[in-house]
Amino acid sequence: MSSFDVPATGALLSVRKLTKLFGSFAACNGIDLEIRPGEIHALLGENGAGKSTLVKMLFGVLEPTEGEIAWQGQPVSIGSPGEARKLGIGMVFQHFSLFEALTVAENIALSLDDSIPIGKIAEEAASLSRAYGLPLDPHAHVADLSVGERQRIEIVRALLQNPKLIILDEPTSVLTPQEADRMFETLFRLRDEGRSVLYISHRLEEVQRICSRATVLRHGKVTGACDPRQETPGSLARMMVGSDVASVQHEGLGKKGDIQLEIAGLSVPARTPFAMSLKNVSLRVRAGEILAIAGVAGNGQGELFDIVSGEHTVPSDNLIFVRGQAVGTKGINARRLLGAGFVPEERHGHAAVSGLKLSDNLVLARSKSDRRAFLGGGFLKVIRRGAVKQATKRISEAMDVRKSGEDPTAGSLSGGNLQKFIVGRELDRQPTVLVVNQPTWGVDAGAASHIRQALVDLARNGSAVLVISQDLDEIFEVATDIAVISEGRLSQAYPAGELTREKIGLLMGGLHESKTHSEPMHAH
Ligand SMILES: Nc1ncnc2c1ncn2[C@@H]1O[C@H](COP(=O)(O)OP(=O)(O)OP(=O)(O)O)[C@@H](O)[C@H]1O
Structure with a gap:
């Protein structure tokens, strides 16, 4: 039996018909999901399936357009991350939100109540990091830390709030195999304490290793649920994509x-x-x-x-x-x-400007090297909008970029779809x-x-x-x-x-x- 006041048979969190529209586009479309106490539950789906949108609604970052969320059997409206934390929901995002010039403890303090003295935060963070096998020096400066250590700060920060549910969005994509193994140990410990984990990952082998249930999304809808331990990476990929993945x-x-x-x-x-x-x-x-x-x-x-x-x-x-x-x-x-063509690692800010449309990102990256393709002749060098639009369409089709309109902003694309566009933008130049x-x-x-x-x-x-x-x-x-x-x-x-x-x-x-x-x- 878990140490929380939820019977092992009941759901800790349940979601009914949850929907999020961006304009007329349904990123999440009538999603039903149940998370039980003490389980590591995988959320799977191809790029753009709606996973991040769903967990942002659960953490109060996005407001649902329709549907219901119930927490320990009671309907709730989660208006902000602060409210989610108060309920007992913690989240570790795909992109860290840490200040490099500050110490570990100072970074943690930023997300907590102002009245807690920094010394107490450092003490608690150190004791939690010991208890959960996440070695961390609260007085170290973030700038001196590896990516794995930075992620531990995010996890310890979430644990300090004593969450009943912790959501992790692609936590291992930046970790070495050893760091990932260590993180799995921590997740097992959390599970054994009766806490629940909602785990987003594209790495199907690790999902099979650590998760006992999985919900699969495609095009904003639930398309399946399974015990990933009974599946193969191939069968899981098929559930996500709807067909065999070509080698x-x-x-x-x-x-x-x-x-x-x-x-x-x-x-x-x-x-x-x-x-x-x-x-x-x-x-x-x-x-x-x-x-x-x-x-x-x-x-x-x-x-x-x-x-x-x-x-x-x-x-x-x-x-x-x-x-x-x-x-x-x-x-x-x-x-x-x-x-030559170049595709950097960091897609937001470096390879693409989130607030600009895909076509403007295309002009930004290629107007100097592909002048003739995109700029008119003469003194003014006017951008040839038609050519840019066509190239945006050509790249999106060639790379199967799934997006919510013809030319949305880069920031509105799911991570994987933006990556396909950025790689395609370079390939298009041959x-x-x-x-x-x-x-x-x-x-x-x-x-x-x-x-x-x-x-x-x-x-x-x-x-x-x-x-x-x-x-x-x-x-x-x-x-x-x-x-x-x-x-x-x-x-x-x-x-x-x-x-x-x-x-x-x-x-x-x-x-x-x-x-x-x-x-x-x-x-x-
Ligand atoms: N703010 C927004 N405005 C418009 N469309 C959006 C916005 N945020 C997300 N979308 C669209 O919603 C869909 C779902 O995106 P989401 O980020 O939830 O996918 P995902 O399953 O997390 O994908 P990935 O695995 O690539 O991270 C995508 O098609 C995306 O373009």
């Missing part, structure tokens, strides 16, 4: 041509105390090749992307070459003009060189397969593709060659068929440090 086709991949992208012995000091320095990094990517860089987050992937894309330039041209041109001191647009950082982060199984196939097709048609990814399954699905980044050092590249997971694991641990880094990375 990536590789025929014709592997014919390599000239070197299209090269980094030659590049060392870059860390730009901030919390960034990683790059140490004598060399790589070459040929036409028709997909070089994937594996590694645990925080080992220099972001820094590497920034210098390859020209977001940060380097002191000499001769350290980076795009299609044979020395571009080290040149910015992103000069590199794009040479036929770049000779494409560099992508975490191409399928937060993307459902069907959409991930779509994006991966598009990368393979690009290489098959003769482009050079550099993929930076933490996801080993993804790497093995797309790569012709694999290198590993660890502590800002890049290993040599190996043909994908010659590497096993174990070998990659060893390289992640820094085995390559014993190798000479001045030798060329590819011996073709």
